[in-house]
Amino acid sequence: MEKGTSFLFSGITFNRKKFSSDFERFKEKKESNDLLSNEASLIESQNSEMDEITMPGKKRKRKAMFLEPVEGFNVFKSSKSAPVTEENNQTEDEIAQGKKELYRKMERDALVRKKHNIHTSGSNVPSPLQDFAELKSRVEIKVLIFIYLKHILCYMDSGVRYGCKRYLLRNFAELGFKEPTPIQRQAIPVLLSGRECFACAPTGSGKTLAFVCPMLMKLKHASKDGVRAVILCPTRELAAQTARECKKLAKGKKFYIKLMTKQLVKSADFSKLHCDILISTPFRLQFAIRKRKLDLSRVEYLVLDESDKLFELDLVEQVDSVVKACSNPSILRSLYSATLPDSVEELARTIMHDAVRIIVGRKNAASESIKQKLIFVGSEEGKLLALRQSFAESWNPPVLVFVQNKERAKELYRELAFDNVRADVIHADLSQIQRENAVDNFRAGKTWVLIATDVIARGMDFKGVNCVINYDFPDSAAAYIHRIGRSGRAGRSGEAITLYTESDVPFLRNIANVMAASGCEVPAWIMSLPKKKWKKHRPQRDAILTKPKDEEE
Numbered sequence: 039m040e041k042g043t044s045f046l047f048s049g050i051t052f053n054r055k056k057f058s059s060d061f062e063r064f065k066e067k068k069e070s071n072d073l074l075s076n077e078a079s080l081i082e083s084q085n086s087e088m089d090e091i092t093m094p095g096k097k098r099k100r101k102a103m104f105l106e107p108v109e110g111f112n113v114f115k116s117s118k119s120a121p122v123t124e125e126n127n128q129t130e131d132e133i134a135q136g137k138k139e140l141y142r143k144m145e146r147d148a149l150v151r152k153k154h155n156i157h158t159s160g161s162n163v164p165s166p167l168q169d170f171a172e173l174k175s176r177v178e179i180k181v182l183i184f185i186y187l188k189h190i191l192c193y194m195d196s197g198v199r200y201g202c203k204r205y206l207l208r209n210f211a212e213l214g215f216k217e218p219t220p221i222q223r224q225a226i227p228v229l230l231s232g233r234e235c236f237a238c239a240p241t242g243s244g245k246t247l248a249f250v251c252p253m254l255m256k257l258k259h260a261s262k263d264g265v266r267a268v269i270l271c272p273t274r275e276l277a278a279q280t281a282r283e284c285k286k287l288a289k290g291k292k293f294y295i296k297l298m299t300k301q302l303v304k305s306a307d308f309s310k311l312h313c314d315i316l317i318s319t320p321f322r323l324q325f326a327i328r329k330r331k332l333d334l335s336r337v338e339y340l341v342l343d344e345s346d347k348l349f350e351l352d353l354v355e356q357v358d359s360v361v362k363a364c365s366n367p368s369i370l371r372s373l374y375s376a377t378l379p380d381s382v383e384e385l386a387r388t389i390m391h392d393a394v395r396i397i398v399g400r401k402n403a404a405s406e407s408i409k410q411k412l413i414f415v416g417s418e419e420g421k422l423l424a425l426r427q428s429f430a431e432s433w434n435p436p437v438l439v440f441v442q443n444k445e446r447a448k449e450l451y452r453e454l455a456f457d458n459v460r461a462d463v464i465h466a467d468l469s470q471i472q473r474e475n476a477v478d479n480f481r482a483g484k485t486w487v488l489i490a491t492d493v494i495a496r497g498m499d500f501k502g503v504n505c506v507i508n509y510d511f512p513d514s515a516a517a518y519i520h521r522i523g524r525s526g527r528a529g530r531s532g533e534a535i536t537l538y539t540e541s542d543v544p545f546l547r548n549i550a551n552v553m554a555a556s557g558c559e560v561p562a563w564i565m566s567l568p569k570k571k572w573k574k575h576r577p578q579r580d581a582i583l584t585k586p587k588d589e590e591e
């Protein structure tokens with residue numbers, strides 16, 4: 039892009055120098071690139087905010103949505119004072135026609151958004167997609183720019199062509215993607231129009247494709263120009279999965295898509311790395327930048343997936359160094375998650391430029407395709423009994439069981455192995471290979487129960503998980519939403535069972551709010567419990583242990 043020129047709308051470039059005074063009116067300031075300077079009270083506010091997930095009908099006040107016509111309409115008033123000539127009449131006719139078309143387009147967009155429960159805010163949000171085919175065909179969008187410059191009205195009209203290549207649409211069809219999901223309908227045109235965005239859409243709603251598709255379309259073809267796009271994911275498992283998804287979507291087109299593995303960090307000559315899309319955890323990427331002099335100054339697209347997790351205390355410093363290393367002034371950044379606390383949004387705004395906010399459904403809500411249940415088990419011993427009973431009575435594998443920490447994961451694994459359940463376990467103490475095997479075996483149906491810590495609670499796409507059991511109560515509402523979101527993905531139905539003991543009761547209301555917000559039944563007594571500020575609920579719990587009878591005698 040030429041210096042001094044920036045994207046205003048897709049397909050149109052706007053000369054900042056020539057219209058400098060007008061540009062100032064439209065410009066939003068890019069305030070700071072420094073996440074850490076804004077992060078101070080972030081974690082505290084993230085937790086308390088997520089606790090206060092609102093109930094249906096008790097909507098919190100939100101900032102105004104941008105449903106109004108573009109700012110420039112006011113300029114018509116000032117043209118009234120001009121003398122009436124034939125030329126002026128013609129211009130006014132054209133303007134009236136332009137206005138009509140713009141309103142028609144806005145009406146159409148509003149209908150699509152309403153149908154798919156898409157809420158947007160930001161200036162001049164691009165139209166949502168009606169279907170995938172629209173990405174390819176020529177889309178005549180009348181774009182009106184009204185610039186009131188020294189009493190001169192400029193009226194421009196332009197066509198936009200997304201120009202999706204055939205290989206991508208073929209891959210969608212092969213993967214069985216017939217229609218774009220709501221987040222894809224809105225996020226893809228936003229990114230293709232050169233706009234930054236932060237998006238909140240339910241678990242399993244196709245956010246990965248929403249950011250990979252425009253990236254592949256914009257990068258067009260492989261290049262040897264260093265790293266051109268970066269996707270940051272909070273865990274190695276998610277990074278590996280995202281790399282696999284990227285490759286599937288790019289099939290048939292030669293792109294350099296690389297996963298930042300331990301081996302690559304150690305051995306690669308980064309000065310010669312050809313990489314169109316680099317997928318990594320913040321830790322590995324920070325290491326490569328600092329110790330191996332990886333140059334990210336040409337990165338054009340930066341995606342922060344599971345962005346609220348990336349902004350938590352243990353990762354934010356690493357993320358910050360990646361954001362700083364991606365120093366290309368025309369970079370496009372986008373953030374995605376199923377949970378996006380206001381504090382993260384505020385932080386995001388400080389590093390983003392004229393970003394579009396996209397929310398699908400209710401913000402910070404669980405997927406509506408999951409049937410959620412709470413079961414009281416009294417004490418810790420009651421949990422194992424309840425689990426065994428549930429396996430005996432309503433066994434519907436594959437089942438994902440979440441526990442509080444790796445010690446408890448190991449303990450529960452020993453118990454289930456004793457019961458001859460086809461179970462496996464995944465936690466941070468295992469080697470990378472062991473972790474990969476656990477995930478692969480579960481995916482392939484070789485194991486029926488996977489016992490896990492929160493290490494795989496985010497983003498992992500196990501298509502057929504029928505049931506998620508929260509053996510240990512989750513430590514936040516966000517953790518609950520992500521854990522149970524491993525089932526009920528891509529429109530499938532799922533089930534989530536949360537076991538709770540006396541010690542969890544003070545935090546029940548927070549989960550109950552999430553359940554009620556997604557239409558699940560919750561006993562009235564739970565809804566009348568007082569709201570409690572939730573600071574990472576991780577109580578000391580008794581070991582998971584039931585000795586076999588012969589050992590007790």
Ligand SMILES: Nc1ncnc2c1ncn2[C@@H]1O[C@H](COP(=O)(O)OP(=O)(O)OP(=O)(O)O)[C@@H](O)[C@H]1O
Nearest residue numbers: 215217218219241242243244245246376497499528
């Ligand atoms: N348009 C589509 N039609 C049908 N299935 C789709 C479509 N897009 C994506 N999927 C499938 O939906 C599943 C979930 O997608 P994805 O993992 O991107 O969800 P997500 O929104 O990122 O979830 P999470 O919040 O848990 O990370 C995947 O199996 C993916 O292949």
